[in-house]
Amino acid sequence: MRAALLVCLCAATAAACGGSSTPTTPGGNTTPTATNTITITSAGASPRNIQIAPGTRVTFVNNDSRSHNMTSDPHPEHTQCPELNQVGLLAAGQSRESGNLNTVRTCGFHDHDNPGVANLTGTITIR
Numbered sequence: 060m061r062a063a064l065l066v067c068l069c070a071a072t073a074a075a076c077g078g079s080s081t082p083t084t085p086g087g088n089t090t091p092t093a094t095n096t097i098t099i100t101s102a103g104a105s106p107r108n109i110q111i112a113p114g115t116r117v118t119f120v121n122n123d124s125r126s127h128n129m130t131s132d133p134h135p136e137h138t139q140c141p142e143l144n145q146v147g148l149l150a151a152g153q154s155r156e157s158g159n160l161n162t163v164r165t166c167g168f169h170d171h172d173n174p175g176v177a178n179l180t181g182t183i184t185i186r
């Protein structure tokens with residue numbers, strides 16, 4: 060009885076993990092990944108280039124052990140896609156959604172507190 064319950068829990072966990080995984084492209088490939096979640100670790104943002112449909116919000120997840128301040132390009136004005144500025148300061152372990160990205164265009168983002176770090180920059184293609 061107890062063993063059957065454990066098998067059940069494992070199966071449910073595996074399904075949840077499989078649904079949220081995103082393919083990664085090696086070697087600086089800039090083909091955008093179809094996802095609306097960007098995860099930040101000590102290695103930077105991943106995926107760095109994503110594509111979403113108009114009317115989608117993008118969630119930034121900070122899995123790093125320090126804070127990140129995710130904002131729209133250009134630095135320091137942040138005027139390109141103001142919806143991204145709703146993400147802003149994320150403490151370690153925190154996540155937040157952008158505003159609704161309705162306009163067909165490409166939005167650049169960066170960590171405002173680490174503006175020179177390329178691994179913390181990327182693009183969101185709305186198409």
Ligand SMILES: [Cu+2]
Pocket residue numbers: 130133134135136137169170171172174
């Ligand atoms: Cu900035």
